[in-house]
Amino acid sequence: MEAARFAVKSAPLHFRGLQYLLLDHWPMSGAPTSHQYFPLSPWAQADLQWWCTSSQITFTSAIRVPPVSLTYATDASLLGWGAVCGSHQLGGRWHPDESTHHINWLELRSVQLGLQTFASTAHQISIRLEVDNVPTVAFLNRKGGTRSQPLCQLAQEIWQWAIDRNLELIAVHVPGKENVDADFQSRHFQRSTSDWMLDPELFQELNRCLGPCQVDLFAARHNCQLPTYCSWDRDPWATGIDAFSMPHLWENGYAFPPFRLVGRCLQMARTQQLHRLVLVAPAWPNQPWYPVLLSMLVDYPVQLLSPTVVQGPDNEQHPLRHRLQLTAWVISGSNSKSVAFQRTLPGCGVRHGGLPQIGRMTVPGESGTAGVVNGRLIHFTRLCR
Known part of the structure; x- marks a missing residue:
């Protein structure tokens, strides 16, 4: 499977589950001394199922990568993410479910968000990703890795999105001092x-x-x-x-x-x-x-x-x-x-021949009344907590 990665573009996306399974059961002292049997994880089962479906395995790796047509830089902080592509700059706060992740995961997530924004309509081009986080660059260029399962799964998610659109991703590390625009977008948000x-x-x-x-x-x-x-x-x-x-x-x-x-x-x-x-x-x-x-x-x-x-x-x-x-x-x-x-709705007002109303009218919004429309009285209902 590892050898096939040079010819099958999607290969690295379909053997990481097996790698993590082996790492979880491999003895710390070295190679196992006898045969061992252990159940396959759902991730490993999905990988094997993909390899067993021969129609999905196509030799799609390009001999010559298309020239870079799009370049953008990203950065992440504990507050939010930022991305810059030419004169276009954007960023945003993290969702509460995202903010609890490690900063390396947040850096990789910012790449994904920038890609889905700037390359949403791109097809059959190469994209240069400028990032100031070394683990992010490594996991992207290797289409995953065995050092962190959350980073591996997110990197595979990014690459699957790119492969579906025939995109080539080239991650490049840039020093943090040269990534100031994306860094600014990840820390400063316009209040709305x-x-x-x-x-x-x-x-x-x-x-x-x-x-x-x-x-x-x-x-x-x-x-x-x-x-x-x-x-x-x-x-x-x-x-x-x-x-x-x-x-x-x-x-x-x-x-x-x-x-x-x-x-x-x-x-x-x-x-x-x-x-x-x-x-x-x-x-x-x-x-x-x-x-x-x-x-x-x-x-x-x-x-x-x-x-x-x-x-x-x-x-x-x-x-x-x-x-x-x-x-x-x-x-x-x-x-x-x-x-x-x-x-x-119930009617509002005095019937013909009835007594006139004494006192002031009820102010809309008070006493459970929203107001009157076409002679009909509208009452509030309540949703208390």
């Missing part, structure tokens, strides 16, 4: 109002109640609530960029936009005739978009009363958390659906 997110446990409860939602329209890789999401800027894993500029074919979406964009979200829902959208926004009756919001409802709004309902990138609490009256509004761009919901 879209960095705020609902508490993940609260979102799951909300999704069970009002969902299931299919897409998160305002998110990034580090704070997305759903596997399918749209980002505001370039993002390696995002389904789309800028939710306002793309067509929406899903049945049930989720949006927690910056508050200044709530009115624009309502306009998008109406223009594109969205089937159903769970919109998280404050109950602010004095905003010009509030009557429009009430007129688009297709279900009772759900108040989110926990003071820790909103989180920032570093578990930071929102400065307005005690005054937000954050609410989940279920709206639709279809006028017929909104009218059908309004018909189920």
Whole structure:
């Protein structure tokens, strides 16, 4: 198998499981003195299955590697990742599940994220990867290794993605002092109002109640609530960029936009005739978009009363958390659906011949009342924690 790596491009991706199996059972004193039997690991079984399927083994290693058509540099810190390709620079924070990994794994992950961003449409070219981390360079150029199983598996994942697109990867070590732009991107992040997110446990409860939602329209890789999401800027894993500029074919979406964009979200829902959208926004009756919001409802709004309902990138609490009256509004761009919901609501006002109302009107958002639309009273429901 090792000898085949020079002719079979994918060979190193399909014998590491066997190598790790042998290392786990090889005696520390040297070669075994007798025959030993031990069960195959799932990883080793998958490797053997690949070699036994002769149709998958093709002699695909190129004698002459194509000239380098794309060069980019990456770097990682414990805070986030950065990548630079010519005049294009980007970076981002680590997802909570990633931030617990070793720095070497984070360096390799930054290569993967940069590759998926800058080379997402590339095909049959060579890519030069400039990295200031020696283990990352070694694991990439060897298509894995036996010193670290997490690094080996991530390197194989990167190479499988590249092989599927007929890409050649050439990793090169550069001194850290020459990698300043990528390093800066991995440590400095532009604060955005879209960095705020609902508490993940609260979102799951909300999704069970009002969902299931299919897409998160305002998110990034580090704070997305759903596997399918749209980002505001370039993002390696995002389904789309800028939710306002793309067509929406899903049945049930989720949006927690910056508050200044709530009115624009309502306009998008109406223009594109969205089937159903769970919109998280404050109950602010004095905003010009509030009557429009009430007129688009297709279900009772759900108040989110926990003071820790909103989180920032570093578990930071929102400065307005005690005054937000954050609410989940279920709206639709279809006028017929909104009218059908309004018909189920109780009437509001004085009947003909009845007594006039004494005292002030209830302020929307207080006493469990969201407001009135077309003479119908809308009450809140609550999702407490």
